[in-house]
Amino acid sequence: RGAGRRAAPAPARAAPARRAGRMTRVAVLKGGRSLERQVSLKSGARVQDALERLGHDVVGIDVGHDLVARLRDAVPDVAFVALHGRDGEDGTVQELLEALGVRYTGSGVSACIRCADKVLAKHHMRDAQIPTPDFFAFTETAFKQLGAADALPAIEQRLRFPIVVKPAGQGSALGIKFAATPADVPGALVAAFSYGDKVLLERHVRGRDLAVSVLAGEALPVVEAIPREEDFYDFEARYEIGRTDFVCPAQVADEVAERAQELALAVWEVLGCAGFARVDLMLEESTGELTVLEVNAIPGLTETSLLPQAADAAGIAFDELIERIVALAPAVA
Template sequence: MRVAVLQGGRSLERQVSLQSGQRVEESLRRLGHEVHGVDIDHAFVRSLGELRPDVAFVALHGEDGEDGTVQELLEVLGIPYTGSAPAACERCWDKVVAKRTLADAGIATPDAVSVSESAFKQLGAADALGLVGERIGFPLVVKPSRQGSALGLRMVQSAGEAPAALVAALSYDDRVLLERFVDGRDLSVSVLGGETLPIVEVQPGDLDPYSARYTIGQSTFTCPADLDAATLAAAESLALRAFEALGCRGFARVDLLVDRTTGDLTVLEVDAVPGLTHTSYLPVAAEAAGIGFDALVERLVGLALQQAPTAA
């Protein structure tokens, strides 16, 4: 089969995507496919039109690849592709939209308020920050609505620290979230073909883990996570409900928090195009389920072909 591995691009997560892409390419070659690595740029549509792959493997992260843009173009081109369709990608990529969609489905997420840049500039939203702080409480987390890998994310201990954190988050997106800080355990639940894989518990060193996360040996995680039976079952079912509510297909990674005091579970975010590097959680979870990387890649390609766009 001829497979185009889409990777790179102009997003801030370009380097991680290249790592995912490289690993996927090697795997597809081992599986005997005709592999074409495509670093997406201005010639993307033209080169894919010429290449006419049987399937596109989306190994992109960040804007374009994760927000539904590339998926929309693949629909137009009539090329089957791995993972979720444009609408679900868009919902997952925008944390405000994701939280609202989850709330509508009765799925808990940490309490939050979203504020746009224009609310600050045109409507004096800065004057509402005191009320926001009272409602959510400190510490709280400020983050851009659309971004990944903890970029632009900061923990705020008091009202005085909020403006600087907001300015930082607004440099990534024109909408930001002020979210309740949950003192909890970080669980990553991977969903593959409608089923959950063993849960990964992540021990983030601090709240700015970008550099640590993609370097082997620095990030710590445990898989399968050490959870009591009730929490395990609740986490699995919550992850599947979140996956469904956002309309994901194929695979995704659902990140949950378990409150250390109450044991309550909330959905932090859903990653519609999870990383596939050597330190990424989804492949680690698959491995724990006895699904090696090549089997995982083959499975994702198979799922993509089942969901082939009709336009082909």
């Protein structure tokens, strides 16, 4: 497996009988304790409904301190990871599933770690010569003990305003702030540090928000997100129905769509993703160039999420999408 999964021991006790030749028991992991809990619950509920329609025996698990016990009781054939944010996208639950010998959907531990840390992902992209907006990243310790604040004027000069300030480890546009002037930077940093101990200062790319979902190593049609009122596709615009218009396939030139898909597949390979993922890009207004912002190893599966829309544009209905994702879960050695 490209994402580097390890061999794992067999479950502690034998699973109940299944229908011959068909995997039927699926544990849907959702909820959890991250700031994306509500989105995860919505994704998980849609997945659970689809799996039930498909005839699977489904066990929904709101992930908490009793996760191991519940997995041992359920003895699933596979775990469908619909757990967004901390614990779900950063390799934590994947590591635990491997220790228990439970096969699971999506990318493996190492790929999840790379995708979840925006700074690490951007360094991998830069090393692979994949275009991503210029950036600098610092920990809270760098500001408190190494005087990083004194370097801000030089950073601001190199990135030029406006600057995007965001936490290194949050998804769904949580904690992102725009600094239009130097006076805005301290407040943006304080806001970003409230979400984690590492922040990313990134050149703002004005243009069109595009996303390319990848399923089993194949790029799906490009989606464009167009916020109706805001200039920025933020958390509320992503998940509140009616806040954003989605166009799929995106109304861009064929060569732009092809380039976006090429970049998405390049990032998929570099970060070692597997199963499914979503790559977010910007099409810069002034240059017409595409740049990659980040990769989501566990993309949303809600009614407003981009992966299901892209799959639908490719002729893959939601239930079929979920069935394919389950089928892609690798066997445990």
